[in-house]
Amino acid sequence: MATEIRVPTLGESVTEATIAQWFKKPGDAVNADEPIVELETDKVTVEVPAPASGTLSDILVKEGDTVEVGALLGQIAEGAGAAAPAKAAAPAADKPAAKSAAPAAETIDVLVPSAGESVTEAEVGEWFVKVGDSVKVDETLVELETDKAAQEIPAPQAGTVVEISASTGDTVTPGQLLARIAVGAGAAAAASAAAAAPAPAAAAAGSSMPPAPSAAKMMAEKGLSADQVAGSGKRGQVLKGDVIAAVAAGMTAPAQAAAPVAARPASLPEDEVREERVRMTKLRQTIARRLKDAQNTAAMLTTYNEVDMGPVMELRKTYKDLFEKKHGVKLGFMGFFTKAVCHALKEIPAVNAEIDGTDIIYKNYCHVGVAVGTDKGLVVPVVRDADQMSIAQIEQEIGNLGRKARDGKLGMADMTGGTFTISNGGVYGSLMSSPILNAPQSGILGMHKIQERPMVVNGQIVARPMMYLALSYDHRIVDGKEAVTFLVRVKESLEDVQRLVLDL
Structure with missing residues (x-):
């Protein structure tokens, strides 16, 4: 018997998505809840988890294709995944191993809440907790700044922080993962594994990820290059929404950008050591x-x-x-x-x-x-x-x-x-x-x-x-x-x- 992999509901106003990348190929063993494919919309990237353990038998849509909500993406055959060795089920290289460190613990996702119809993104402010910390229900985890106000995000349940997915200064969109909290009997073990996991290397300037297909198409239409658009997707990938934001901000093709803003004159060396540079808040x-x-x-x-x-x-x-x-x-x-x-x-x-x-x-x-x-x-x-x-x-x-x-x-x-x-x-x-x-x-x-x-x-x-x-x-x-x-x-x-x- 085969289990279907379908496009999940992506939000009230989102009706389609583009296949960004498959993490598995036909014949690979998969475990339940393991990320299997990444979808890209005009607002955010979403990882679709495997609905069951088994073997990926079919991939019905290829990378770059546009699919509607509910569309069939692939199928999983029963049998092999449950018995597969742990390393066969390891996530992509950029995924922390802590996600599967405590199988007995139930994890709760803390997502960016919707902040209103006109607000499409927020900036991550100060984190009040770190991986391994115990939190109480409704305890403030992090502060998000939108272009209107600051908003504190509380813990939905008591437990232990096992993952923090966004750093201070990152731009996030409604529905995007901020953190995971382990609850239940395995919470302590999950926290220990998460705290012991090595921190991922800092991302290099720019992104090693190519722009999402829909973003690449729009960039070509607008005459923009990848270094002109700041990516907000996974690993800095440029999404369609990033291109729309760049165009709305007045970004034009390099040939048309004839009048750049004058660079700030350098301070004298004796003055520069007494200056403090602080990034402007989103507000x-x-x-x-x-x-x-x-x-x-x-x-x-x-x-x-x-x-x-x-x-x-x-x-x-x-x-x-x-x-x-x-x-x-x-x-x-x-x-x-x-x-x-x-x-x-x-x-x-x-x-x-x-x-x-x-x-x-x-x-x-x-x-x-x-x-x-x-x-x-x-x-x-x-x-x-x-x-x-x-x-x-x-x-x-x-x-x-x-x-x-x-x-x-x-x-x-x-x-x-x-x-x-x-x-x-x-x-x-x-x-x-x-x-x-x-x-x-x-x-x-x-x-x-x-x-x-x-x-x-x-x-x-x-x-x-x-x-x-x-x-x-x-x-x-x-x-x-x-x-x-x-x-x-x-x-x-x-x-x-x-x-x-x-x-x-």
Whole structure:
């Protein structure tokens, strides 16, 4: 009786894969769960294990062929594999022997979780464990950094770490193996074998693996060479997704790359020894790219005004204790500003819209992003449907999002879908600045430091607590009149705070 080897399910959006390489040939003995063939998709490489022990009798698709999920790849005949000597079942040379060191132990795979529809990769940050360590359930194993936030990966079960498959700095994709944990009676033996196994040699610069067939085809179409594309597959193999990412990043054929970025001038020898070079985190790289893209894409302009914060400060002083007692959160300024912004967005909908090609998309809702500075960079969690919330509800949601940001627990759902952004540089002492748009949004409001300044009120010069406001906007969609009117409406709402309470 023969056992079929079929293409496994590769993810909800993946329908086909390419045969990257076979680890066995017809007639070879195989053991159950031994890697037998490697598949490559546009996102990741996947090793298909043998479903049973025996002898590989047939290979029905050759390397380079494209197959659909569920397609028959080959067949295993019963009999020989179970009795095969251990070295006949050894995995490929780059596979650690620790994988089969403790047959009595059940191993649990720790995979890269899905981080949201728009996130296709993450960077491995700090590992908190090493091979041989015992871990408890939910104990943090490693931190992953995406272009949005950092995410801690917990242990799914208690056990012993027997394999770590990705190093700090590696780029990984959802579903990719991070580590294996041995559980059960054989865990200790598996850990001892794993810890004793020699570490694999460091990979040489570049990759000895040829590009995956689909990647090679696309590289030829785009005129790219292998040294222009960083591979994320096994042993640095270039995948189709890597080529797509390189093209999206602006990589062109060598003949067209006429204007490379100027090289950084070398430091003086006496200065170089006092310098420290630190690799940018994934989040910081994305912040840099998105801010520069916003400058290059939008016709960005900034208009300014100032607001007398006296009425808001007096109301806050009068009711802050009662407010905190009733709602369980402190009464700050962000609730007032968010509410004022929502009122102005309803009147000036262009500021709440975005451009999509030759279309303008008007948003009939207000998802207000609130920029929060963390030790890992700027993140912008979103207060959804802020226009339907009271000031108390807004303050509660902002407080909740702020705590999650500081603890590194923001999810993708917390940071996507914003239609307008508020940035409060005043908490750091900024008196005036011009915020950069959070693309594809068309407007961002900059708040600043409250400072007493001499103002003329009813013919008298008095000291008033004033704040400069700055609205940066995309002039392709927002006219100057609309931008100025928007900022005036925010000013009017804050200086006549009863308008916010009465929803006027």
